[in-house]
Amino acid sequence: MxxxxxxxxxxxxxxxxxxxxxxxxxxxxxxxxxxxxxxxxxxxxxxxxxxxxxxxxxxxxxxxxxxxxxxxxxxxxxxxxxxxxxxxxxxxxxxxxxxxxxxxxxxxxxxxxxxxxxxxxxxxxxxxxxxxxxxxxxxxxxxxxxSEAVWLRHLKKPREYSTALSTRVARAVANIAVPNPEGVKAIDPCCGIGTVLVEALSMGIDIVGRDINPLVVLGSRENIAHFGLIGDVDLGPIAEVTENYDATIIDMPYNLYTHATPDDQLSILKSARPFSMKLVVVTIDNIDHMIKEAGFTIIDRCVAKKGIFSREILVCK
Structure with a gap:
């Protein structure tokens, strides 16, 4: 040609x-x-x-x-x-x-x-x-x-939560957090079973995971390995994060394994403030007041619906 x-x-x-x-x-x-x-x-x-x-x-x-x-x-x-x-x-x-x-x-x-x-x-x-x-x-x-529907390959994971984000939503959230991966370091410090991590890693995003629950950390690592991806997932609370990140993704914990009270949610946001240049939050509750109290400013937002169930996605600086 x-x-x-x-x-x-x-x-x-x-x-x-x-x-x-x-x-x-x-x-x-x-x-x-x-x-x-x-x-x-x-x-x-x-x-x-x-x-x-x-x-x-x-x-x-x-x-x-x-x-x-x-x-x-x-x-x-x-x-x-x-x-x-x-x-x-x-x-x-x-x-x-x-x-x-x-x-x-x-x-x-x-x-x-x-x-x-x-x-x-x-x-x-x-x-x-x-x-x-x-x-x-x-x-x-x-x-x-x-377009190739890569996210479809990730529907069936060895470890799953019924309340985890869908692969489509998780992939979009990763893109919203890191639209241009070059030179960007990201973290999902409440990563759960790793749905966002799998989508982000499959797109070449430099991201690490973390969770306070040892069972879901093991599950997240298993899911990542299952798809032939390589990514670190550490065990520990968000308050122990020491490195700085260009983008942070937090899907607020709300399921029966890691239920977060309003005080827990505020604590998570406050802990994320020192190391986060950009923050993308997924939440089922209106937490605008918490975002402000934690020192972030909402710069964009949307609602992700599935029937009568909806989540808010907030982009913060």
């Missing part, structure tokens, strides 16, 4: 339920500094779509134009040499209803572009996939990557 210069822009598409919307939007803001309700977003920030439980796909933009004809003209320079390819017209786009492209038109456009590109098309197992999408009044074409 000839070397094509990307424009530096990326198009992302999303899929989420109404219950997940608030959490997804907070994750978007953490990654990109903005969010959109349209389930399609353009940014100069490069995120692996498999990191997010809500991203469907990413296009790394090579060409853009006001009309589809502009794209057809520009793809004439694409030469695949010995590399096979296919073209996908992305399903999610923001065309007005009157301009929507139906299924057959999409297949026709895919074929038209495929005939212009110099090389061998392979619709089943291509070496390279290209994506085409209309967005915000323009057309975009580039290298296509489909």
């Amino acid at each position: 000839n070397q094509l210069a990307p424009t530096g822009e990326f198009i992302y598409t999303y899929a989420y339920t109404p219950d997940e919307e608030s959490l997804c939007h907070l994750e978007m803001r953490s990654f990109f500094g903005v969010y959109t309700p349209t389930k399609i977003l353009k940014s100069s920030i490069n995120i692996n779509p498999s990191r997010s439980p809500f991203m469907k796909e990413r296009i790394e933009v090579l060409f853009d134009g006001d009309e589809l004809s502009d794209i057809l003209k520009q793809v004439e320079v694409v030469k695949m040499n010995n590399t096979t390819f296919k073209v996908i017209f992305v399903k999610i786009n923001d065309l007005a209803s009157a301009e929507k492209v139906d299924y057959q038109q999409k297949r026709t456009i895919e074929r038209d572009i495929g005939l212009i590109i110099e090389g061998e098309a392979d619709v089943h197992q291509p070496d390279v996939t290209f994506g085409l999408v209309p967005f915000d009044g323009r057309w975009y074409f580039g290298k296509y990557v489909k």
Whole structure:
């Protein structure tokens, strides 16, 4: 394939339920500094779509134009040499209803572009996939990557709590805490069975765990090892943390194994203050007053729902 210069822009598409919307939007803001309700977003920030439980796909933009004809003209320079390819017209786009492209038109456009590109098309197992999408009044074409639902692999753990975060929520929380892992040290000092740790470690986040309960520390270590991951989990209270961390994740203990009273919750937050640059808290209670009393300021938030059950996720500095 000839070397094509990307424009530096990326198009992302999303899929989420109404219950997940608030959490997804907070994750978007953490990654990109903005969010959109349209389930399609353009940014100069490069995120692996498999990191997010809500991203469907990413296009790394090579060409853009006001009309589809502009794209057809520009793809004439694409030469695949010995590399096979296919073209996908992305399903999610923001065309007005009157301009929507139906299924057959999409297949026709895919074929038209495929005939212009110099090389061998392979619709089943291509070496390279290209994506085409209309967005915000323009057309975009580039290298296509489909998200892989890595979190699905982590659903079945050797050790589990019925009240643990779901893998989708845990993955989003890890992303909210550490949107860019480079050079960032993180800690989950009330890690429980390790749901957040597994998701964070699987994304290459430098994170350590800790818990006051020896049984869950063993369970957390077993879960991490089960997925072939490497991460330290120490036994001990949060008050004994001595290192400083760029990001701290606390899922407030509330289950029958490690029930935390309001005084316990406040103590956890106060203990986290000296070593935490950024704090992400998951809670079933409204603890805004505790956050303030512990010396943190809430800078963003969302609600993660599951039926009638809901958790608040607070981002604090």
